[in-house]
Amino acid sequence: MTHQDSRAPGRRPWDEAASAGVSPTKTFTLEHPLTLSSGRVLGGVEVVYETYGRLAADRSNAVLICHALSGDAHVAGIKPGEDPATARPGWWDPMVGPGKAIDTDRLFVICSNVLGGCSGTTGPASTDPETGRPWGLRFPMITVEDMVDVQAALLDHLGIQRLASVVGGSMGGMQALAWAKRYPGRVATVVADATTWRLGAQAIAFNEVGRRAILEDPDFAGGDYYGAERQPDSGLGIARMVGHITYLSDASMHEKFGRSLQSSDDYAYDFVSEFKVESYLAYQGRRFVERFDANTYLYMTKAMDYFDLQGDDPTLAKALSGVTSRFLVLSFSSDWLFATARSRELVSALRAIGLEVTFAEIPSDYGHDAFLLEPEAQHRMIAPFLAHAVEREAAAARLTVESPDRGAGGGAR
């Protein structure tokens, strides 16, 4: 899962009572071919997803969680067959579970691996039906909007016409914003957490450095490294190291590592990692390549770079004119990758078109990773927001039942 590796040293053991429980992974195959933003058509898309909690009879409590760059469908709880004593809970476990910010006692929570991912959903490591070989770089380019279209098809399959909320951090927040613009009738509320309506030049530049490291790794082999003896571990590891620095803040790195040396009081005067921060980054790089696919890294970072909620419109407010959702926008004070200033621009645009927006900049030293590391502060904002969203959805559902002449499709919504 994306960033939460930085949480690893403080990882808590699984607490069954506080857990979303054992969540089996399910798979759904789209019936129809998908026409992508690029114009290419992709058939036979498989989506891996998990659900938590129970869907209310009036279907008023469905919440979709969208994951970040390197996340997956396993957002909370443990997997069937995992030993609770050693299990790695899902990537947002402190946030998703009974009584937690996203309360699985009250909500029906869905989380799916994104299109282009490498954790079950169709992506560049999947088999190209025309060649019988892995897609590699022949896989079509994916946009955030394409990811959202796949999620919409999944919700159709689950019989969920409308979401009480779409919740996402980082690239997940981009998906949440895309949902509000692309499917306004299906999204009551949006939680846009540590995200942005588009990346600036600096963030694109960092992504491009990571991509270059992968693309220029000889073991990348033009993307056709599946099954090969050597994998582009060096390039992907370097990409992860760059990314990881941008997820942390200068203050949190200073607090965590400072200038401490790994194993000696004196400088070694060699090129082996000797500052703790070097060893930590190298470790993060090594761990990442064990579980993540280099091609997916390329596709995910491109999707983020392409994402621009304003699109061809002259202003962001104009681009959002069809949006009807209510918003909770959260940023973190030390997040320099998805800075508060960008969130404020989003908030201004949403308010300019008369939408209801709650905004908070949460004080934190954890940088962009704060959305994974500050469950309590997010709980205070998200829990009541979602509770209220479900109440309104339930009330609207009652109205629709009482006044069927108001029409199907949720006229009161």
Add this chain to the structure above:
Amino acid sequence: MTHQDSRAPGRRPWDEAASAGVSPTKTFTLEHPLTLSSGRVLGGVEVVYETYGRLAADRSNAVLICHALSGDAHVAGIKPGEDPATARPGWWDPMVGPGKAIDTDRLFVICSNVLGGCSGTTGPASTDPETGRPWGLRFPMITVEDMVDVQAALLDHLGIQRLASVVGGSMGGMQALAWAKRYPGRVATVVADATTWRLGAQAIAFNEVGRRAILEDPDFAGGDYYGAERQPDSGLGIARMVGHITYLSDASMHEKFGRSLQSSDDYAYDFVSEFKVESYLAYQGRRFVERFDANTYLYMTKAMDYFDLQGDDPTLAKALSGVTSRFLVLSFSSDWLFATARSRELVSALRAIGLEVTFAEIPSDYGHDAFLLEPEAQHRMIAPFLAHAVEREAAAARLTVESPDRGAGGGAR
């Protein structure tokens, strides 16, 4: 030269009247072997340097300029034989010349390529006398203090016992600070420009990413790529790209590139660089590998990481207790790599021990590169500071001449 590549688009043609002139490159070989910080001994060190202006009879006007990570001795003017119409002036040409911030009509300016460099001074590309082959990674690790010791030997050779000022930006500023601590009697003043008394974890982390990219490039060949068919261009290019992002500010990148595409109005949906910022970074990477040595990049970044003016002392002020120089400390508002906060810590420590310090944070959107891109603002601070420094040195020289019984070695100083 380090960062000034980002200036390239606005590079001015050579202006002879405003130029430091034609500066021949000179070479000096140290007579004695050098004992390095690491304890290793390096013999036969050659230093390449340039000088500008004339040394006053009382030797009161010598100013040493120290260069940054990828700089060289060619700080200003053009080289002998260069065509003025197409010449690339030295890396700090807007700052060094007649009437400029570092006024070559009044000052005798010295600039040498640092130990471990790749522009003439002994470094990893030099021949190891024991093997007759290039040193490569067998070259001893270099510290900022080692660089300064070589410069001190050069000044001995030039007959300059004492400097009116040591001036440096970025890694050059580290050298200037090391001078003040290591040779207090020889340094009247220090201009510490866009620098720091030590790097934090974030800056070390960025340096380490660049080093990993080089060390893991198969063409690096353990550092023995000299004369080989392939060079570690990919790794060095990626290192440069990372570095370059950190030299700019988010604001300057946004201003310069935003989300503009290189050659189309529409997304190409491929992995070729398509945002302007991507093409720009790729270009910077390619240009850099044409003129810079990957091994030197490793050694210079390590020297910066190791630099810690506090050393083993409990406080910075304590570590600086022997320092006698006067200081001009300059930082730039948008420089997040060498942030103003670090400069303020330095200023506090210097003032705590009663030293005279002038400090200014220059407003600029150019990030760390501002020290190369804001000559006017620096001129206003540096020119009077240096003029005053020389006046005081000249006055002290007169005093010494008038009162020889006060002792040799500059008792009045």
